[in-house]
Amino acid sequence: MQLVAASKMRRAQEATKASAPYTLAARELLTALSNHTSVAHHPFFVKRTVKTRLLIVIASDKGLAGAYNSNVVKTYIEQLRIDDAAKVKNTTIAVGRKAAQFVARIKDTEVLGVYEDLPDRPDGRELNAILDSARLKFTSGEVDAVDIIYTHFISSINQHARILRVLPAGFKSAIEPGVASDAIYEPSTEEVLDGIAYRLVGAQIFQALLDARASEHSMRMLAMKSATDNASDLADDLTLEMNKARQGAITEELAEISGGVEALNE
Amino acid sequence: MRLTLTTLLGVKIDQTVYELIIPTAAGEIAIFPGHEPLVTLAVPGAIAIRYKKTDDDSHLEYFAISGGIVEISQKSVRVLVDRSIYGADIIEAESTAALERAIVLRDNAENQLDLEKAHQLVDRHSVRLKVAELHRRRRHL
Numbered sequence: 001m002q003l004v005a006a007s008k009m010r011r012a013q014e015a016t017k018a019s020a021p022y023t024l025a026a027r028e029l030l031t032a033l034s035n036h037t038s039v040a041h042h043p044f045f046v047k048r049t050v051k052t053r054l055l056i057v058i059a060s061d062k063g064l065a066g067a068y069n070s071n072v073v074k075t076y077i078e079q080l081r082i083d084d085a086a087k088v089k090n091t092t093i094a095v096g097r098k099a100a101q102f103v104a105r106i107k108d109t110e111v112l113g114v115y116e117d118l119p120d121r122p123d124g125r126e127l128n129a130i131l132d133s134a135r136l137k138f139t140s141g142e143v144d145a146v147d148i149i150y151t152h153f154i155s156s157i158n159q160h161a162r163i164l165r166v167l168p169a170g171f172k173s174a175i176e177p178g179v180a181s182d183a184i185y186e187p188s189t190e191e192v193l194d195g196i197a198y199r200l201v202g203a204q205i206f207q208a209l210l211d212a213r214a215s216e217h218s219m220r221m222l223a224m225k226s227a228t229d230n231a232s233d234l235a236d237d238l239t240l241e242m243n244k245a246r247q248g249a250i251t252e253e254l255a256e257i258s259g260g261v262e263a264l265n266e
Numbered sequence: 267m268r269l270t271l272t273t274l275l276g277v278k279i280d281q282t283v284y285e286l287i288i289p290t291a292a293g294e295i296a297i298f299p300g301h302e303p304l305v306t307l308a309v310p311g312a313i314a315i316r317y318k319k320t321d322d323d324s325h326l327e328y329f330a331i332s333g334g335i336v337e338i339s340q341k342s343v344r345v346l347v348d349r350s351i352y353g354a355d356i357i358e359a360e361s362t363a364a365l366e367r368a369i370v371l372r373d374n375a376e377n378q379l380d381l382e383k384a385h386q387l388v389d390r391h392s393v394r395l396k397v398a399e400l401h402r403r404r405r406h407l
Contacts (some may be wrong), residue, residue: 017276019275021272022274022346025270029346033305123274123275123349129383185305185306186307192307195333
Protein backbone atom coordinates (compact mmCIF):
# COMPACT_ATOMS: atom_id res chain seq x y z
CA MET A 1 0.00 0.00 0.00
CA GLN A 2 2.93 2.30 0.71
CA LEU A 3 4.27 1.79 -2.81
CA VAL A 4 0.86 2.34 -4.39
CA ALA A 5 0.37 5.54 -2.35
CA ALA A 6 3.90 6.73 -3.26
CA SER A 7 3.23 6.27 -6.96
CA LYS A 8 -0.14 8.08 -6.76
CA MET A 9 1.50 10.84 -4.70
CA ARG A 10 4.13 11.53 -7.38
CA ARG A 11 1.48 11.81 -10.10
CA ALA A 12 -0.74 14.03 -7.95
CA GLN A 13 2.19 16.30 -7.02
CA GLU A 14 3.04 16.87 -10.69
CA ALA A 15 -0.61 17.66 -11.40
CA THR A 16 -0.71 20.43 -8.75
CA LYS A 17 1.62 22.54 -10.90
CA ALA A 18 -0.32 21.95 -14.12
CA SER A 19 -3.07 24.54 -13.70
CA ALA A 20 -0.70 27.43 -12.85
CA PRO A 21 -0.24 28.64 -16.50
CA TYR A 22 -4.04 28.60 -16.93
CA THR A 23 -4.61 30.78 -13.86
CA LEU A 24 -1.81 33.16 -14.87
CA ALA A 25 -3.21 33.54 -18.41
CA ALA A 26 -6.70 34.23 -17.04
CA ARG A 27 -5.30 36.85 -14.65
CA GLU A 28 -3.37 38.55 -17.46
CA LEU A 29 -6.49 38.70 -19.59
CA LEU A 30 -8.49 40.08 -16.67
CA THR A 31 -5.84 42.74 -16.02
CA ALA A 32 -6.04 43.86 -19.66
CA LEU A 33 -9.83 43.81 -19.53
CA SER A 34 -9.91 45.94 -16.38
CA ASN A 35 -8.67 48.85 -18.53
CA HIS A 36 -11.78 48.62 -20.70
CA THR A 37 -14.57 47.75 -18.29
CA SER A 38 -15.27 47.82 -14.58
CA VAL A 39 -14.33 44.37 -13.29
CA ALA A 40 -15.62 45.22 -9.81
CA HIS A 41 -19.20 45.45 -11.12
CA HIS A 42 -19.23 41.90 -12.48
CA PRO A 43 -21.53 39.69 -10.31
CA PHE A 44 -18.54 37.48 -9.33
CA PHE A 45 -16.63 40.40 -7.82
CA VAL A 46 -19.44 42.17 -5.95
CA LYS A 47 -18.89 42.11 -2.19
CA ARG A 48 -21.95 41.89 0.09
CA THR A 49 -22.44 41.58 3.82
CA VAL A 50 -22.21 37.85 4.52
CA LYS A 51 -25.49 36.53 5.91
CA THR A 52 -25.36 33.10 4.30
CA ARG A 53 -22.34 31.32 2.95
CA LEU A 54 -21.63 28.16 1.02
CA LEU A 55 -18.86 25.91 2.29
CA ILE A 56 -17.30 23.39 -0.10
CA VAL A 57 -15.57 20.75 2.01
CA ILE A 58 -13.04 18.53 0.25
CA ALA A 59 -12.00 15.31 2.02
CA SER A 60 -11.21 11.80 0.74
CA ASP A 61 -13.32 8.80 -0.22
CA LYS A 62 -11.13 6.37 1.73
CA GLY A 63 -9.53 6.36 5.15
CA LEU A 64 -6.03 5.26 6.22
CA ALA A 65 -4.60 8.65 5.36
CA GLY A 66 -3.34 9.75 8.78
CA ALA A 67 -4.88 12.98 10.02
CA TYR A 68 -5.97 14.09 6.53
CA ASN A 69 -9.74 13.83 7.02
CA SER A 70 -9.75 14.80 10.69
CA ASN A 71 -7.83 18.03 9.94
CA VAL A 72 -10.37 19.01 7.28
CA VAL A 73 -13.28 18.18 9.59
CA LYS A 74 -11.65 20.19 12.41
CA THR A 75 -11.34 23.27 10.15
CA TYR A 76 -14.95 22.77 9.03
CA ILE A 77 -16.21 22.63 12.62
CA GLU A 78 -14.23 25.79 13.43
CA GLN A 79 -15.96 27.57 10.56
CA LEU A 80 -19.40 26.34 11.65
CA ARG A 81 -18.70 27.73 15.14
CA ILE A 82 -17.60 31.09 13.66
CA ASP A 83 -20.82 31.21 11.60
CA ASP A 84 -22.85 30.25 14.64
CA ALA A 85 -21.32 33.06 16.71
CA ALA A 86 -21.81 35.61 13.91
CA LYS A 87 -25.36 34.34 13.21
CA VAL A 88 -24.40 33.50 9.62
CA LYS A 89 -26.38 30.68 7.98
CA ASN A 90 -24.52 28.14 5.88
CA THR A 91 -25.00 25.44 3.30
CA THR A 92 -22.44 22.78 2.45
CA ILE A 93 -21.23 20.88 -0.58
CA ALA A 94 -19.33 17.76 0.47
CA VAL A 95 -16.65 16.36 -1.82
CA GLY A 96 -15.44 12.89 -0.82
CA ARG A 97 -17.24 10.14 1.11
CA LYS A 98 -15.60 11.02 4.44
CA ALA A 99 -16.79 14.62 4.18
CA ALA A 100 -20.27 13.46 3.15
CA GLN A 101 -20.52 11.07 6.11
CA PHE A 102 -19.57 13.83 8.52
CA VAL A 103 -21.75 16.54 7.00
CA ALA A 104 -24.77 14.18 7.07
CA ARG A 105 -24.49 14.10 10.89
CA ILE A 106 -24.44 17.91 11.28
CA LYS A 107 -27.83 19.46 11.94
CA ASP A 108 -26.78 23.13 11.67
CA THR A 109 -26.08 23.09 7.94
CA GLU A 110 -28.10 22.39 4.83
CA VAL A 111 -26.43 19.95 2.41
CA LEU A 112 -26.53 21.28 -1.13
CA GLY A 113 -24.67 18.46 -2.82
CA VAL A 114 -22.47 15.42 -2.29
CA TYR A 115 -19.77 14.35 -4.73
CA GLU A 116 -18.10 11.00 -4.19
CA ASP A 117 -15.68 8.80 -6.14
CA LEU A 118 -13.99 11.61 -7.99
CA PRO A 119 -11.21 10.25 -10.23
CA ASP A 120 -7.64 10.07 -8.98
CA ARG A 121 -6.58 12.27 -11.86
CA PRO A 122 -9.17 15.09 -12.13
CA ASP A 123 -9.35 16.66 -15.61
CA GLY A 124 -11.73 19.53 -14.88
CA ARG A 125 -15.01 17.89 -15.90
CA GLU A 126 -15.76 16.95 -12.30
CA LEU A 127 -15.72 20.56 -11.16
CA ASN A 128 -18.42 21.76 -13.58
CA ALA A 129 -21.31 20.72 -11.33
CA ILE A 130 -19.67 22.21 -8.21
CA LEU A 131 -18.78 25.44 -10.04
CA ASP A 132 -22.27 25.79 -11.50
CA SER A 133 -23.92 25.27 -8.10
CA ALA A 134 -21.62 27.85 -6.51
CA ARG A 135 -22.15 30.33 -9.36
CA LEU A 136 -25.95 30.03 -9.31
CA LYS A 137 -26.21 30.33 -5.53
CA PHE A 138 -23.89 33.34 -5.45
CA THR A 139 -25.25 35.29 -8.41
CA SER A 140 -28.86 34.69 -7.33
CA GLY A 141 -28.01 36.15 -3.93
CA GLU A 142 -28.91 32.98 -2.03
CA VAL A 143 -25.40 32.97 -0.58
CA ASP A 144 -23.13 35.96 -0.07
CA ALA A 145 -19.83 34.08 -0.08
CA VAL A 146 -18.41 30.76 -1.23
CA ASP A 147 -15.49 29.24 0.67
CA ILE A 148 -13.56 26.03 0.09
CA ILE A 149 -12.14 24.00 2.95
CA TYR A 150 -9.37 21.78 1.61
CA THR A 151 -5.85 20.65 2.37
CA HIS A 152 -3.22 22.94 0.89
CA PHE A 153 -0.29 21.03 -0.52
CA ILE A 154 3.14 22.53 0.21
CA SER A 155 5.44 19.49 0.04
CA SER A 156 5.37 15.72 0.60
CA ILE A 157 5.74 16.23 4.34
CA ASN A 158 3.99 19.56 4.75
CA GLN A 159 0.26 20.04 4.10
CA HIS A 160 -2.34 21.88 6.08
CA ALA A 161 -6.13 22.21 6.03
CA ARG A 162 -7.24 25.73 5.21
CA ILE A 163 -10.12 27.86 4.01
CA LEU A 164 -10.07 29.80 0.74
CA ARG A 165 -12.66 32.35 -0.43
CA VAL A 166 -13.54 31.83 -4.09
CA LEU A 167 -16.62 34.08 -4.33
CA PRO A 168 -16.72 37.03 -4.30
CA ALA A 169 -13.62 36.63 -6.45
CA GLY A 170 -10.55 38.62 -5.59
CA PHE A 171 -8.88 40.47 -8.42
CA LYS A 172 -5.10 40.54 -8.25
CA SER A 173 -3.54 42.31 -11.23
CA ALA A 174 -0.98 40.43 -13.28
CA ILE A 175 2.38 42.15 -13.83
CA GLU A 176 1.86 42.11 -17.59
CA PRO A 177 -1.61 42.67 -19.06
CA GLY A 178 -0.55 40.37 -21.92
CA VAL A 179 -3.08 41.87 -24.35
CA ALA A 180 -2.60 44.74 -26.79
CA SER A 181 -4.28 47.90 -25.51
CA ASP A 182 -6.06 48.45 -28.85
CA ALA A 183 -7.49 44.91 -28.94
CA ILE A 184 -11.12 44.48 -29.98
CA TYR A 185 -13.33 42.49 -27.61
CA GLU A 186 -15.97 40.30 -29.27
CA PRO A 187 -18.93 39.84 -28.83
CA SER A 188 -18.52 42.47 -26.03
CA THR A 189 -16.21 43.28 -23.14
CA GLU A 190 -18.94 42.12 -20.71
CA GLU A 191 -19.26 38.70 -22.32
CA VAL A 192 -15.49 38.22 -22.47
CA LEU A 193 -15.23 39.30 -18.82
CA ASP A 194 -17.94 36.78 -17.96
CA GLY A 195 -15.96 34.01 -19.69
CA ILE A 196 -12.69 34.91 -17.96
CA ALA A 197 -14.23 35.38 -14.50
CA TYR A 198 -15.98 32.00 -14.75
CA ARG A 199 -12.70 30.32 -15.73
CA LEU A 200 -10.70 32.07 -13.01
CA VAL A 201 -13.08 30.85 -10.29
CA GLY A 202 -13.16 27.38 -11.87
CA ALA A 203 -9.36 27.26 -11.88
CA GLN A 204 -9.29 28.07 -8.15
CA ILE A 205 -11.70 25.24 -7.33
CA PHE A 206 -9.78 22.89 -9.61
CA GLN A 207 -6.48 23.86 -7.93
CA ALA A 208 -8.05 23.12 -4.53
CA LEU A 209 -9.11 19.67 -5.82
CA LEU A 210 -5.59 18.97 -7.10
CA ASP A 211 -3.98 20.17 -3.87
CA ALA A 212 -6.39 18.05 -1.83
CA ARG A 213 -5.58 14.97 -3.95
CA ALA A 214 -1.81 15.49 -3.63
CA SER A 215 -2.12 16.04 0.14
CA GLU A 216 -4.29 12.93 0.56
CA HIS A 217 -1.82 10.70 -1.27
CA SER A 218 1.15 12.23 0.58
CA MET A 219 -0.47 11.71 3.97
CA ARG A 220 -1.57 8.19 3.04
CA MET A 221 1.96 7.39 1.90
CA LEU A 222 3.38 8.65 5.23
CA ALA A 223 0.73 6.74 7.19
CA MET A 224 1.51 3.57 5.25
CA LYS A 225 5.24 4.11 5.75
CA SER A 226 4.74 4.41 9.52
CA ALA A 227 2.55 1.31 9.47
CA THR A 228 5.19 -0.60 7.45
CA ASP A 229 7.96 0.60 9.82
CA ASN A 230 5.91 -0.34 12.90
CA ALA A 231 5.10 -3.76 11.46
CA SER A 232 8.76 -4.26 10.61
CA ASP A 233 9.85 -3.26 14.18
CA LEU A 234 7.23 -5.61 15.61
CA ALA A 235 8.44 -8.44 13.36
CA ASP A 236 12.05 -7.80 14.48
CA ASP A 237 11.04 -7.83 18.17
CA LEU A 238 9.02 -11.01 17.75
CA THR A 239 11.85 -12.69 15.82
CA LEU A 240 14.23 -11.81 18.70
CA GLU A 241 11.75 -13.20 21.22
CA MET A 242 11.35 -16.37 19.17
CA ASN A 243 15.13 -16.84 18.84
CA LYS A 244 15.58 -16.28 22.58
CA ALA A 245 12.86 -18.81 23.38
CA ARG A 246 14.32 -21.35 20.92
CA GLN A 247 17.86 -20.83 22.29
CA GLY A 248 16.51 -21.22 25.83
CA ALA A 249 14.79 -24.48 24.87
CA ILE A 250 17.98 -25.80 23.21
CA THR A 251 20.10 -24.84 26.25
CA GLU A 252 17.62 -26.52 28.56
CA GLU A 253 17.54 -29.65 26.42
CA LEU A 254 21.36 -29.78 26.29
CA ALA A 255 21.55 -29.32 30.08
CA GLU A 256 19.11 -32.20 30.53
CA ILE A 257 21.10 -34.45 28.15
CA SER A 258 24.42 -33.56 29.86
CA GLY A 259 22.80 -34.13 33.25
CA GLY A 260 21.49 -37.53 32.07
CA VAL A 261 24.91 -38.57 30.69
CA GLU A 262 26.65 -37.58 33.91
CA ALA A 263 24.08 -39.49 35.94
CA LEU A 264 24.69 -42.62 33.82
CA ASN A 265 28.50 -42.28 34.22
CA GLU A 266 28.16 -42.13 37.95
CA MET B 267 3.20 33.58 -35.00
CA ARG B 268 3.42 31.94 -31.61
CA LEU B 269 0.52 29.70 -30.60
CA THR B 270 -0.05 28.83 -26.95
CA LEU B 271 -2.84 26.40 -26.10
CA THR B 272 -3.33 26.37 -22.34
CA THR B 273 -5.72 24.04 -20.51
CA LEU B 274 -6.46 23.28 -16.86
CA LEU B 275 -3.98 20.42 -17.16
CA GLY B 276 -1.13 22.57 -18.46
CA VAL B 277 0.27 24.01 -21.68
CA LYS B 278 -0.55 21.66 -24.59
CA ILE B 279 1.05 23.65 -27.43
CA ASP B 280 3.64 26.40 -27.33
CA GLN B 281 5.21 26.77 -30.75
CA THR B 282 5.37 28.76 -33.95
CA VAL B 283 2.52 28.16 -36.41
CA TYR B 284 1.42 29.70 -39.73
CA GLU B 285 -2.37 29.38 -39.44
CA LEU B 286 -4.94 28.59 -36.79
CA ILE B 287 -8.60 27.89 -37.54
CA ILE B 288 -10.75 28.14 -34.43
CA PRO B 289 -14.51 28.10 -33.71
CA THR B 290 -15.66 31.27 -31.93
CA ALA B 291 -18.98 32.70 -30.81
CA ALA B 292 -19.12 34.65 -34.10
CA GLY B 293 -18.26 31.62 -36.27
CA GLU B 294 -15.08 29.90 -37.38
CA ILE B 295 -12.12 32.23 -37.93
CA ALA B 296 -8.74 31.65 -39.57
CA ILE B 297 -5.87 33.49 -37.95
CA PHE B 298 -2.64 34.31 -39.78
CA PRO B 299 0.43 36.30 -38.66
CA GLY B 300 -0.32 40.02 -38.47
CA HIS B 301 -3.98 39.56 -37.47
CA GLU B 302 -5.70 42.52 -35.79
CA PRO B 303 -5.51 42.34 -31.98
CA LEU B 304 -8.71 40.61 -30.85
CA VAL B 305 -10.03 38.92 -27.71
CA THR B 306 -13.01 36.65 -28.26
CA LEU B 307 -14.83 33.61 -26.91
CA ALA B 308 -13.98 30.15 -28.27
CA VAL B 309 -16.83 27.65 -28.44
CA PRO B 310 -16.53 23.85 -28.19
CA GLY B 311 -15.34 22.45 -31.50
CA ALA B 312 -12.34 21.52 -33.60
CA ILE B 313 -9.27 23.69 -34.07
CA ALA B 314 -6.94 23.14 -37.02
CA ILE B 315 -3.29 24.11 -37.02
CA ARG B 316 -1.05 24.62 -40.05
CA TYR B 317 2.53 24.77 -38.84
CA LYS B 318 4.26 25.98 -42.04
CA LYS B 319 3.06 28.09 -44.95
CA THR B 320 4.11 25.33 -47.35
CA ASP B 321 2.10 22.65 -45.53
CA ASP B 322 -0.91 21.39 -47.47
CA ASP B 323 -4.21 20.28 -45.87
CA SER B 324 -2.89 16.77 -45.26
CA HIS B 325 -0.50 18.31 -42.71
CA LEU B 326 -3.17 20.08 -40.69
CA GLU B 327 -3.34 18.99 -37.07
CA TYR B 328 -6.68 18.88 -35.27
CA PHE B 329 -7.59 19.28 -31.61
CA ALA B 330 -11.00 19.07 -29.95
CA ILE B 331 -11.49 21.94 -27.51
CA SER B 332 -14.03 22.90 -24.89
CA GLY B 333 -15.13 26.53 -24.67
CA GLY B 334 -12.69 29.25 -23.65
CA ILE B 335 -11.01 32.53 -24.55
CA VAL B 336 -8.85 33.39 -27.58
CA GLU B 337 -6.48 36.31 -27.43
CA ILE B 338 -4.91 37.36 -30.72
CA SER B 339 -2.13 39.86 -31.22
CA GLN B 340 -0.06 40.50 -34.32
CA LYS B 341 2.62 38.00 -33.38
CA SER B 342 0.86 35.54 -31.12
CA VAL B 343 -2.35 33.66 -30.39
CA ARG B 344 -3.21 32.50 -26.92
CA VAL B 345 -6.03 29.97 -26.53
CA LEU B 346 -7.29 29.40 -22.99
CA VAL B 347 -9.68 26.43 -22.77
CA ASP B 348 -10.69 24.05 -19.99
CA ARG B 349 -9.82 20.91 -21.95
CA SER B 350 -8.37 19.88 -25.26
CA ILE B 351 -7.53 16.58 -26.89
CA TYR B 352 -5.34 15.85 -29.89
CA GLY B 353 -7.12 14.12 -32.81
CA ALA B 354 -4.75 11.15 -32.78
CA ASP B 355 -5.44 10.53 -29.08
CA ILE B 356 -9.19 10.13 -29.56
CA ILE B 357 -10.39 6.54 -29.58
CA GLU B 358 -13.34 6.58 -31.96
CA ALA B 359 -14.99 3.42 -30.61
CA GLU B 360 -14.99 4.87 -27.07
CA SER B 361 -16.35 8.23 -28.25
CA THR B 362 -19.08 6.52 -30.32
CA ALA B 363 -20.17 4.47 -27.30
CA ALA B 364 -20.05 7.57 -25.06
CA LEU B 365 -22.13 9.52 -27.60
CA GLU B 366 -24.76 6.76 -27.67
CA ARG B 367 -24.94 6.79 -23.86
CA ALA B 368 -25.23 10.60 -23.86
CA ILE B 369 -28.10 10.45 -26.39
CA VAL B 370 -29.95 7.96 -24.15
CA LEU B 371 -29.39 10.30 -21.18
CA ARG B 372 -30.69 13.26 -23.20
CA ASP B 373 -33.78 11.39 -24.34
CA ASN B 374 -34.56 10.24 -20.79
CA ALA B 375 -33.72 13.48 -18.97
CA GLU B 376 -36.30 14.18 -16.29
CA ASN B 377 -35.44 17.78 -15.53
CA GLN B 378 -33.80 20.81 -17.10
CA LEU B 379 -30.49 20.28 -15.27
CA ASP B 380 -30.14 16.67 -16.48
CA LEU B 381 -31.11 17.77 -19.97
CA GLU B 382 -28.43 20.48 -20.01
CA LYS B 383 -25.79 18.06 -18.76
CA ALA B 384 -26.82 15.49 -21.39
CA HIS B 385 -26.67 18.15 -24.13
CA GLN B 386 -23.13 19.06 -23.02
CA LEU B 387 -22.11 15.39 -23.16
CA VAL B 388 -23.65 14.95 -26.61
CA ASP B 389 -21.83 18.07 -27.86
CA ARG B 390 -18.51 17.00 -26.35
CA HIS B 391 -18.54 13.52 -27.86
CA SER B 392 -19.87 14.78 -31.22
CA VAL B 393 -16.93 17.21 -31.38
CA ARG B 394 -14.49 14.45 -30.49
CA LEU B 395 -15.87 12.18 -33.21
CA LYS B 396 -15.67 15.01 -35.73
CA VAL B 397 -12.03 15.71 -34.80
CA ALA B 398 -11.15 12.01 -34.95
CA GLU B 399 -12.73 11.81 -38.40
CA LEU B 400 -10.89 14.93 -39.61
CA HIS B 401 -7.64 13.45 -38.35
CA ARG B 402 -8.33 10.12 -40.06
CA ARG B 403 -9.37 11.77 -43.33
CA ARG B 404 -6.26 13.98 -43.32
CA ARG B 405 -4.03 10.93 -43.54
CA HIS B 406 -5.76 9.79 -46.75
CA LEU B 407 -5.51 13.14 -48.55
